[in-house]
Amino acid sequence: MTNLLTRHLLTGAELSSPEMLHLFKLAQQFKQARAKGLTTPLLANQHLALLFSKPSLRTRFSFTVAMRELGGDVVESVSDHRKAEEPEDQIRVLAGYCHAVMVRTHADAYLTRMAQVSSIPVINGLSNNYHPCQALADMLTLQECFHELKNLHLAYIGDGNNVLHSLLLTAPRLGIKLHYCCPQDRAPLPHVVAKAVASAANGGSVVACDSPLAAVSDAHAVYTDVWTSMGFEGQVALDQFAGFQVNEALMKYARTDAVFMHCMPMQRGQEVSVTLPDKPCSVIYQQSENRLHVQKALLAALLSKQPIHSILTEEQYS
The missing domain is CATH 3.40.50.1370 (Aspartate/ornithine carbamoyltransferase)
Structure with a gap:
């Protein structure tokens, strides 16, 4: 289930203007809640795969913290630790384990090929042509x-x-x-x-x-x-x-x-x-801080089983 018309975020063009504004509103809610020390387990028991072919500080930490603060978990893999494999095969394997994948890579075609066959959301964490x-x-x-x-x-x-x-x-x-x-x-x-x-x-x-x-x-x-x-x-x-x-x-x-x-x-x-x-x-x-909040909003919109307009209510916080 997704609260967005798109299942994948590869360039930024996939999101409509209203969807972007809704994500910003949701990100602000997450940001304010975090400032109060409040969290919500919207994505409990869900797993995000992080695939890195490029070095990362902000992307790695912001996605990891975002997913964990939403009650989910992350599994990370660096390209040096993976054997060469077709992207279609990789994503089909990962879909059996995880609920979404974030990819930080070189070639945009790698992401496109994944998204074309993927049953789970594919998020571009940075590629040669888009961020x-x-x-x-x-x-x-x-x-x-x-x-x-x-x-x-x-x-x-x-x-x-x-x-x-x-x-x-x-x-x-x-x-x-x-x-x-x-x-x-x-x-x-x-x-x-x-x-x-x-x-x-x-x-x-x-x-x-x-x-x-x-x-x-x-x-x-x-x-x-x-x-x-x-x-x-x-x-x-x-x-x-x-x-x-x-x-x-x-x-x-x-x-x-x-x-x-x-x-x-x-x-x-x-x-x-x-x-x-x-x-x-x-x-x-x-x-750099807002990477955390907007990616929380993106993950919630892509993966939450609740409608986006009702994702955050007071009783959901702890």
Whole structure:
């Protein structure tokens, strides 16, 4: 049973705007309950498989804590400990043991092949081209900072990578005006941009800018990520990014109440100045914490046997 129209989360495009907003509401309820020391065993006796082909800190810990605080358990496997096997065979085996699988991998085709035959939810914890769980946490963070997502101006500066792709597939559908600026050879994939433009709604839009200053001007939030994504180290010439650092000088062109965002890990002194992440405008640790809460909401919506609108009531807490 699922409370969502989709059974899998691979890119971020699978969720409708109302579904995303409902997940954010549920995430806030989980966050408030946790602050009071309250938990609810919504997923008791359910098991989440965690498959890692890439290193992880935030994804590993946030999914593990989320599942356990919902009363379930996790079983983790790192690629170094697994023999090579077709993804279709892997997921069919795991479906006999677990109720959902989170995969952090390289090739997006690996996830797609799993999802095509899977009888249990497949969640993308990060792949070469998409990072949907991060994008959801980012939208929740913006909602907390500005209350309303509609008409927000989000500027993204740097590499046109998996994070930008999932931001493109989520933010404009929530009414956010996403302005991005990337080096010419590091632009986001054209088909992702085209899909983002076509699906923008509620006043949202996508704008490719020719300079970081143009993208950041009057922005509510300024976002960057590492210039070399995981798995592509040594394949990217860093001199392409000259002039693309997000720093205090660039932030002055954004709104006075603008926030700085980064999904982490970060390279201080490269894509961001050494000191900006520690300034009051930085919400990077709020973003990382929100991975926990939004993934709780996602797991509950995918796996709970209760309708999502009645998942959290006072009597369910302990």
